[in-house]
Amino acid sequence: MQELLQQLANGIAWGSIYALIALGYTMVYGILRLINFAHGDIYMVGAFAAYYLARLTNAGGANPSPALALAILLGSMLICALLGVAMEYFAYRPVRKSSRLTALITAIGVSLFLENLGIRLFGADPKFFPQLIAPRSISLGGVMVTNHQITVVIVSVLLMVSLSLFIQRTRTGKAMRAVSFNRDAASLMGIPVNRIITITFAIGSALAAAAGVLVGLTNPKIEPLMGIMPGVKAFVAAVLGGIGSVPGAVIGGLLMGVSEYLVVGYLSSTYRDAIAFVILILVLLVKPAGLFGRNIAEKV
């Protein structure tokens, strides 16, 4: 029982990171019907941006300060938001009218570009992320959690709540929902579709950056190819929850993180990368549009 709770706690912390990445996937997909393969690499850039910001400000190590950590988090989110906007403007906008596969290959190209540029700029060998907050272990009824894991969960929850408030309560959020529902009709209603798409990319990329910084806290080894596997799994999480659905992405991400830790804890860590897909296939066979996805009837 103790061990089960322990694995659950680890899984939830790890799952929040998947959920943050999955949110970006699901938002971009909801609006452009594009699987943004480069999203996992934005997460990598987010981690590296924070790494260099921390070195620049001499944060971590001897003088950990929560305020500085917060500033670094926001700085990295800003950098990645700009990167996401640039990526959309230079690579995705020119192919928006082409077939979806063309857009997908473009996304793959962007992803490879970011990875190789990362190797060139940051070096291929792993870097050690500075400890922005002094690590401490806390026992919650026998379950050991670190303050890093708690930070991860709290920051993720805050970001997710503000995202859903933004989407549900603001005018821009309403416009995003409209564009996602029907882009052409939204455009006819006077919604500036291009600006909404830009904003979507900015928010999605900022969330990925946050995930990258949080991962740097808990698993402090970062390298330019770190985004590939989490990227794929976060996409799977988004599909699992029903792609295009914001709560679906969160549930999908948490489910994925928890199941991975359960497999590592009770089976074998070599099966870790497969379990996500097994769950996915089982869910999709029962609910073809994911847990929270709407089944769209086909029009003739």
Add this chain to the structure above:
Amino acid sequence: MLRRSSHLVRGLAAFVAVALGAWILDGAAAQVVNPYVYRILVLCGLNIILAMSLNLVNGVTGQFSIGHAGFMAVGAYVSAAFTVYAAPRLFAVTSETGTVAAALPFVLALFLGGLVSAVAGFLVGLPSMRLRGDYLAIVTLGFGEIIRVAILNIDAVGGARGFAGIPQRTNLAWVAGIAVLTFVFLRNLVRSYHGRALLAIREDEIAAEALGVPSTRYKVWAFVIAAFFAGVAGGLFSHYTYLHTNSFTFMKSIEVIVMVVLGGMGSLTGSILGASILTALPEVLRFANADRLIIYSLLLVILMIARPQGILGSREISWGRIVQRLRRKRPGAAA
């Protein structure tokens, strides 16, 4: 009767011609080029087989599979296991590579790899009854990864150490010969009654259904056939170079998709072109050293922006059209 037998004779003659041509090509290539170029030619041939077979699913039938490397892995490991464990008992092979006696177990191994891979293709094709579009895509991706992780956990085929001790049977002759056979088979399939059904599904699945095309059955068949050839390509791969599951990650599947899309969806000759270009490009860019993969990915993005339908679009390169165009260019000959 006469027609059928003459077809058979023609088919056999063509087969012998392909085999002979491949053999001569191999001999010539071994003489002319250095081992480095020879190796690239072999890998290029493998990629051509993979791209053409994936094109049947993604280009011709209009489905979206991103798990092709999984089928390749199945073929690679099944045929390698056959060669290592079963073949020595079934055939008392002591003869050396290159003789006809050694070719039989190899053909059998390749065929078996393709067959088991086709069964896997059937299993992956089944969900296409309920899923479409991106959901189907992600399931194929999932199957590919599950296959890879499963193989990684089988100790008899090396697991995480990689599968060592596989005799090297593949050479350019085998790869080129099988690539030609794959091309002929797929081209004839696409031009046949069944091929038209596949194209109809791509254009409009509901309309095809309404016209009496059993779309589910055809989609599953497309997966099975594509998986068979990917399995054969995998078998060729495992008898050529070091075998490890790392060769079959989803990046490999992506690589093959890029070849198909770059060449032009639904165009078999386009797949050949795409596979050749993308195999050669990183080698050509070697002068740029560390920057070559950056240039490669940039080129990919630029190509997709400049020519979104791929290099050939859905057209095919055909001798007839080339001859026609050459004639038209000659002044006076056009009339």
